[in-house]
Amino acid sequence: xxxxxxxxxxxxxxxxxxxxxxxxxxxxxxxxxxxxxxxxxxxxxxxxxxxxxxxxxxxxxxxxxxxxxxxxxxxxxxxxxxxxxxxxxxxxxxxxxxxxxxxxxxxxxxxxxxxxxxxxxxxxxxxxxxxxxxxxxxxxxxxxxxxxxxxxxxxxxxxxxxxxxxxxxxxxxxxxxxxxxxxxxxxxxxxxxxxxxxxxxxxxxxxxxxxxxxxxxxxxxxxxxxxxxxxxxxxxxxxxxxxxxxxxxxxxxxxxxxxxxxxxxxxxxxxxxxxxxxxxxxxxxxxxxxxxxxxxxxxxxxxxxxxxxxxxxxxxxxxxxxxxxxxxxxxxxxxxx
Numbered sequence: 001x002x003x004x005x006x007x008x009x010x011x012x013x014x015x016x017x018x019x020x021x022x023x024x025x026x027x028x029x030x031x032x033x034x035x036x037x038x039x040x041x042x043x044x045x046x047x048x049x050x051x052x053x054x055x056x057x058x059x060x061x062x063x064x065x066x067x068x069x070x071x072x073x074x075x076x077x078x079x080x081x082x083x084x085x086x087x088x089x090x091x092x093x094x095x096x097x098x099x100x101x102x103x104x105x106x107x108x109x110x111x112x113x114x115x116x117x118x119x120x121x122x123x124x125x126x127x128x129x130x131x132x133x134x135x136x137x138x139x140x141x142x143x144x145x146x147x148x149x150x151x152x153x154x155x156x157x158x159x160x161x162x163x164x165x166x167x168x169x170x171x172x173x174x175x176x177x178x179x180x181x182x183x184x185x186x187x188x189x190x191x192x193x194x195x196x197x198x199x200x201x202x203x204x205x206x207x208x209x210x211x212x213x214x215x216x217x218x219x220x221x222x223x224x225x226x227x228x229x230x231x232x233x234x235x236x237x238x239x240x241x242x243x244x245x246x247x248x249x250x251x252x253x254x255x256x257x258x259x260x261x262x263x264x265x266x267x268x269x270x271x272x273x274x275x276x277x278x279x280x281x282x283x284x285x286x287x288x289x290x291x292x293x294x295x296x297x298x299x300x301x302x303x304x305x306x307x308x309x310x311x312x313x314x315x316x317x318x319x320x321x322x323x324x325x326x327x328x329x330x331x332x333x334x335x336x337x
Contacts (some may be wrong), residue, residue, distance in 0.1 A: 032131040038124055042067045057103035073101035091116045197263045213271055220253035221262050232273035244312055252285055261290030261324055280332045287324035295320035320332040
C-alpha cells in the first residue's frame with residue numbers, strides 16, 4: 001500500500017512500522033533514531049533504526065514495547081531525567097545531555113533530542129528521539145580544562161618568585177624609599193593586571209600581538225621598557241593562537257626573570273615577529289646581557305607550552321646558548337592575520 005506522509009502520520013503505530021516512507025527514511029539514517037507512542041501506557045518505543053541498535057548494542061527485540069528509561073543507569077542524574085520529563089510535558093523540541101548505558105554496561109554521554117509528532121487534528125500521536133554519543137567531545141573538554149587549571153596553578157606559583165625579583169632589583173636601582181615603594185607597587189600592579197587581562201579576555205576579542213606582548217613583558221620586566229625591545233608588524237590574533245602565545249610569553253618571561261636576562265640589571269630581551277605569506281606566525285625571543293645560561297634539567301612549564309603549541313601544529317625550539325636563551329616559534333594562524 002502506498003501512502004503519502006500526511007496519511008502515514010495519522011495511522012496507528014503498527015502501520016507506521018510497516019510503512020515504506022517512514023521505515024526507509026529512519027532505517028537508513030546514520031543518526032540513531034527511535035519513535036515512541038505517548039498514547040500507550042508508559043510510552044513505549046514502537047520503532048527504531050539500525051543506527052540506534054549500533055549505538056546502544058541492543059537488538060530490536062530487547063526494547064520494542066519498552067520505555068526509553070532502560071538506557072539509564074547508576075550515573076544518570078536526576079536533573080537530566082527531570083529535564084526530559086519537563087520537555088515531554090511541555091511538548092517541546094529539546095536537546096538534553098544525559099548519561100546512558102549500552103547493553104554491555106558501557107556508559108556514554110547522549111545528546112538526546114526529542115520532540116512531538118502531531119496529526120492533522122493537532123493530536124499528539126508519536127514522539128521522536130535522536131541520539132548522539134558526545135563522550136569523546138566531553139572528555140576532550142575535560143582534559144583541556146585540566147590543562148588550563150594546571151597552567152593557571154603553575155603561573156600563580158611563578159608570580160611569587162617574579163615578585164621577589166622585582167622587589168630586589170628595584171631596591172638596587174632606587175635609593176629613595178618613596179621612589180622605591182612607588183615603583184614596586186606600580187610594577188606589581190602591572191604584573192597582576194597583565195594576568196587578569198590575559199586570563200579574562202573575551203573570546204573573539206580583537207587583539208594584536210604587539211598589544212599582548214607589551215602588556216605581558218613590560219609587566220614582568222623589573223626595570224620596565226629598558227629591558228624589552230619589540231620588533232614586528234601589526235598582527236591580529238584570535239582563538240587558540242591567543243591562548244598559545246599568552247602561555248608561551250608568560251613562561252618565557254617568568255624564566256627570564258628567575259634565571260635569565262630580565263633578572264639582571266644589564267640584561268634585555270629582543271622580541272621579533274613576522275607573518276610570511278604562508279600564514280605561519282614566526283617569533284624569535286632572544287636574551288642577552290644576563291647570567292651565563294645552562295639548559296635546565298626540568299622543563300615542566302616549557303613542557304606544558306610545547307604540548308599546547310604542538311597541538312596547534314606549531315613548532316617551538318629552545319636554544320640554550322651560553323650568552324642567553326633564544327627561542328623560535330612557528331605557529332599557524334587560526335584565522336589568518
